[in-house]
Amino acid sequence: MKILVCISKTPDTTAKISFNGDQTFNAAGVQFIMNPYDEWYALVKALEIQEANGGTVTLINVGGADNETIIRKGLAIGAENAVRINTEPASAMSTAFQIASYAKSQGFDLIFTGKETIDFNAAEVGAMVAEYLDMPYVSFANEMKLNGNTAIIGREIEGGTETVEVDLPIVISAAKGLAEQRIPNMRGIMMAKSKPLEVMDPAPFQDNVTTKQFELPTAKSAVKMVDPENMDELVRLLHEEAKVI
Amino acid sequence: MSVLVFAESHDNTFKKPALESVFFGKKTAEKLGTQCVALVLGNAENPGQLGKYGADKVIHLSDASLANFDSQVYSSVIAQVAQATGSNVVVLAHSSNGKALTGRLAVKMNAACVSGVNALPETNGGFTISKSVYSGKATVHYALNAENKIISIMGNSLSPQIIGNDCPVESVAVNIPAAKVKVVNVDRVVGQVPLPEAEKVVSGGRGLKGPENWGIVEELAQVLGATTACSRPVADADWRPHHEHVGQTGIAIRPNLYIAIGISGAIQHLAGVNNSKVIVVINKDPEAPFFKGADYGVCGDLFEVVPKLTEALKKFKAQH
Numbered sequence A: 001m002k003i004l005v006c007i008s009k010t011p012d013t014t015a016k017i018s019f020n021g022d023q024t025f026n027a028a029g030v031q032f033i034m035n036p037y038d039e040w041y042a043l044v045k046a047l048e049i050q051e052a053n054g055g056t057v058t059l060i061n062v063g064g065a066d067n068e069t070i071i072r073k074g075l076a077i078g079a080e081n082a083v084r085i086n087t088e089p090a091s092a093m094s095t096a097f098q099i100a101s102y103a104k105s106q107g108f109d110l111i112f113t114g115k116e117t118i119d120f121n122a123a124e125v126g127a128m129v130a131e132y133l134d135m136p137y138v139s140f141a142n143e144m145k146l147n148g149n150t151a152i153i154g155r156e157i158e159g160g161t162e163t164v165e166v167d168l169p170i171v172i173s174a175a176k177g178l179a180e181q182r183i184p185n186m187r188g189i190m191m192a193k194s195k196p197l198e199v200m201d202p203a204p205f206q207d208n209v210t211t212k213q214f215e216l217p218t219a220k221s222a223v224k225m226v227d228p229e230n231m232d233e234l235v236r237l238l239h240e241e242a243k244v245i
Numbered sequence B: 001m002s003v004l005v006f007a008e009s010h011d012n013t014f015k016k017p018a019l020e021s022v023f024f025g026k027k028t029a030e031k032l033g034t035q036c037v038a039l040v041l042g043n044a045e046n047p048g049q050l051g052k053y054g055a056d057k058v059i060h061l062s063d064a065s066l067a068n069f070d071s072q073v074y075s076s077v078i079a080q081v082a083q084a085t086g087s088n089v090v091v092l093a094h095s096s097n098g099k100a101l102t103g104r105l106a107v108k109m110n111a112a113c114v115s116g117v118n119a120l121p122e123t124n125g126g127f128t129i130s131k132s133v134y135s136g137k138a139t140v141h142y143a144l145n146a147e148n149k150i151i152s153i154m155g156n157s158l159s160p161q162i163i164g165n166d167c168p169v170e171s172v173a174v175n176i177p178a179a180k181v182k183v184v185n186v187d188r189v190v191g192q193v194p195l196p197e198a199e200k201v202v203s204g205g206r207g208l209k210g211p212e213n214w215g216i217v218e219e220l221a222q223v224l225g226a227t228t229a230c231s232r233p234v235a236d237a238d239w240r241p242h243h244e245h246v247g248q249t250g251i252a253i254r255p256n257l258y259i260a261i262g263i264s265g266a267i268q269h270l271a272g273v274n275n276s277k278v279i280v281v282i283n284k285d286p287e288a289p290f291f292k293g294a295d296y297g298v299c300g301d302l303f304e305v306v307p308k309l310t311e312a313l314k315k316f317k318a319q320h
Helices: A036-053 A065-077 A092-103 A125-132 A186-192 A231-241 B016-032 B047-053 B071-084 B096-108 B215-224 B232-236 B267-273 B289-293 B302-319
Strands: A002-006 A009-011 A032-034 A056-062 A081-085 A110-114 A137-147 A150-157 A160-167 A170-174 A197-200 A209-215 B002-006 B035-041 B057-061 B087-093 B112-117 B128-133 B138-144 B149-153 B182-188 B200-204 B227-230 B257-261 B278-283 B296-299
Touching (some): A002 A125, A032 A036, A056 A065, A092 A125, A231 B278, B016 B087, B047 B057, B096 B149, B112 B128
Parallel strands (some): A002 A110, A110 A170, B002 B035, B112 B149, B200 B257
16 A cells, blocks of 8 residues: 655644735744644554555655654654655645646555645645546545545535545545544654655746735724623624624 | 636535525626626526526536536536636635535646635736635735636625526536546534534533533524534533534634633634634633633623523514
8 A cells, every 4th residue: 555645834823923024924933833634634544554554654745945844753653754845835736736746656545635734724735636646536534444445435524424435546635533643752753863755856837826915914802891690781782783693 | 708606506405605606706707797607516406596696597417427526527527617608717615525626626727726715806907816824813815827717715705695586597518527436425414504604603612511511502502593513622522523623623614603602712723713703702711812812701600601691692582
């Protein structure tokens, strides 16, 4: 079983967000992490499948050299090797294009992504990789088992779960429930240092979406406290002021 | 040239995201001086009703092989219909199926694509569109620089309004590829509006102390016509089902009204709910961080406050 796990880097949820002018993200002082859906669910499910069926788990990341911290973390959790495509991830489509360009000649049985990144929440990369490779795509998987060459997958839908069957090879995006988060242990961290991490040049790609401007939200007005003995007042405010009931 | 809207139908009916998408598509088409064509795949009762929300015509393909969702099949069909109708803007809902299609379609149609937008595009001298990013801590404006454009819209971004009458329904010839993904079971909660579509949400946290106390949450939700939700620790402890978990790793929602009961407001929870239009926080701890992100706060014992609020709402409903 040859498995590829796509990982990306995001600012930690608690990070203070600011911009250089209004055009680019200001990374100064920001703590970056591996996108939780990639780390907790996509990577761990890939490892579970590899442990049960044999094979290899390869990580791929599109980004600069400073992304190697999260790549080494993925190796410490248990991936065997990693590839970094050495270019700034300008858009979902350029990222997907780089991943697909690498994967197309590798014969992966399974390609995992997280269901979305926690910074841009676009949920596009998995679908785009699947289209570039002309493979089936199952999004938001929260349960998965393999029966020979067939995957039986539960996927999140509005207010429930849809169960599907599909033959490998496939692209899957991982949601909560697919696996349980693993914390890298000391042995894993030590071993990760000597695992292969190949750096590759990007394939040429022309983006068709550009960022014009970032904007910070206007400050929220202060909370209006209501006397717990006077819920009629809260109802009045929701009706007359907020106009939501 | 026209704007093509993929209007999802489930169990033969159009839910709010489909109506929002059509309305959004029509408003976009007006800005571009063109028509809005809605595409319906699979069974749907009276697809012509989409005309009420702005569709100038509906393409309905009811082939039995389209009854179940496979992103490869659907994206192929949508791209073929876009070509047949001369559409270079495609609008979808940022829903479970929409998210599986947007990226595929963008690659297939060599299109510029933005997912999860929350406002109509600006079309004066180009085509720009905005979305909320970094857990609601910023908004980004993108320029779409390709002839073809794909946009998926967040729920509750634009209230769909009735602006027309039933419209003509047509069919076009397409090649439907064989599905590789077979749907074997669908397990959907019935009765409640699904969380991503809900206009009002009542959510409970650890402050409820145990699953046996959820009656007061459910009663409040019922009086309001709201959907129930919960925080992550509550879902992790199996007090409530996982599909009710809102927050960063659960479902991100943007209702008009979000009432948080006994939830302290960890940043991971806020990340999933802070696009709500109005937030009410009920918590006994005056230091709970959630109060800072709330519009209205009630500092008190939820076991007393919530039943009082339910009574006050019943009284209000009786008078209005």
